[in-house]
Amino acid sequence: MIEVFATPHGISVNSCMPIFPEFAPVNLASSTIINNHTSRFEPYSDFNFISLWSWDTAGERKYSILNDNLVILFTDYTTEEPFLSLLGDKKVDESVEILLSYSEKNNLPNELRLVPEVVVKNLSNEFVCYEDENNNDYIFSTEKIRDYAGNKYKNKRQLxxxxxxxxxxxxxxxxxxxxxxxxxxxFELLQKWANNKQDEQKDFDLKHEQSAILRALKAADNDLKVLLTTLHLDDKIIAFSIDEVVSEGYAISHFFKTDHEHIGCTEFFNSELAALLHNEKIIHWNWEQDLGLQALKDVKNRYRPVSYLKKFVLRRTE
Known part of the structure; x- marks a missing residue:
């Protein structure tokens, strides 16, 4: 588990970095290692440290390094089934083959999921890959959401x-x-939001989201650029957003809730938050994936994404 690597200050030895097939838990102590690897690529939400750590309230996700690529042992967002993925551009064919063989031997799915496009672009034809549209990250322009200009945003502008x-x-x-x-x-707003979900007879795990939000906020104490933005009406918060500045010009939206009792609250808050981010030189805003949920897909598409960070499923050719 000892790796020698170059730093701006010379050569360093990291004895805590897990080298595949060894894994280490995703925890606050691992944030630097994970961020060092993800910072070389576009900010795919699944590999983002706060996303990995905040939702992993059961402590099941793990990471490893293979050929200088980041390997993650995920649990599926809906089924909790474990599976492997990787982010990187080094010896990609070899790395994918090693991970697929490992998956077969350890009763994991015989495919890699949530694989970023940068990996696919470096693959040979020895593997089958198909786009997983339900897990593509939606990328929005803060300028466009700030302004709500044109006919496409007419309804948002009116609200x-x-x-x-x-x-x-x-x-x-x-x-x-x-x-x-x-x-x-x-959490008062989150409770109200959850009560509305129950009234609509929709499944929602309040305790899980509360724990995830607390973990995300705790990460702010770990030198991560976590922003908590709120909208107050009198003495109550009627909207909040937890965002993270992940690279120059990019932010990821981790949590977002508004009180729908106030008509237009969501549209107003999104626009004002976009203006705030744009003033802070944030151009692109990652709203993560829709998980194939039609209602969530419709909501995000109404805000007119400018691009997507695409992800794929990889398998061996038959």
């Missing part, structure tokens, strides 16, 4: 204006991610 005219005392602001007061108000 934003309606909210602005009705609730002129609403206040947008940034909160400290570690603020206990802010966290209490965030």
């Amino acid at each position: 934003k204006n309606k909210f602005e005219n009705t609730y002129s005392n609403a206040v947008l602001g940034r909160e400290s991610a570690s603020s206990a007061t802010a966290q209490v108000k965030v």
Whole structure:
């Protein structure tokens, strides 16, 4: 488990980096190693440290390094079935073959999932790959959502204006991610949101999301650029968003909730948050995938994504 690598300060030895087939748990101590690998590529949400760690409340996800590629042992977002994936561009054919062989020997699916396009572009024809549209990340322009310009955004613009005219005392602001007061108000809104889900007879695991949000906020204490933005109406939070600045010009939206009791709240908050991010030199905003949920797909498409970070499933040729 000892790896020698170059740093801006010379040669360093990392005795904590797991070299495949050894794995280590995804935890706060592993954030630097994972971020060092992901920073070389576009910010695919699945490989983002906060996404990996915050939702892994059962402690099942693990990571390893193979040929200087990042390997993740995931659990499926809906079925919790374990599977392997990788992010990297080094010895890709060899790495994929090793991972598929490992999967077969360890009763994992005989395919790699959530594989970023950068991996596929470096593959030979020895493997079959197909796009997994349900897991592509939606990329939005902060400028376009800020402005809501043109006919395509007419409905969003009208709803934003309606909210602005009705609730002129609403206040947008940034909160400290570690603020206990802010966290209490965030969870009050989350509870209300969950109650609405129950009224609509939709499945929702409130405790799991509460735990995931707390873990994401805790990551802010680990020198990660986590932003908690809120919308206040009187003494209550009626919208919040937890975003992370992941690279120059890029942010990922990890958690987002609004109070639908206030018509136009979502449209207003998204536009004002986009303006705030754009002022901070964030051009691209990753809203993650839709998981094949039609309602979520429809919501995201109405905001007009400008591109996608595509992911694939890889198998051996028959």
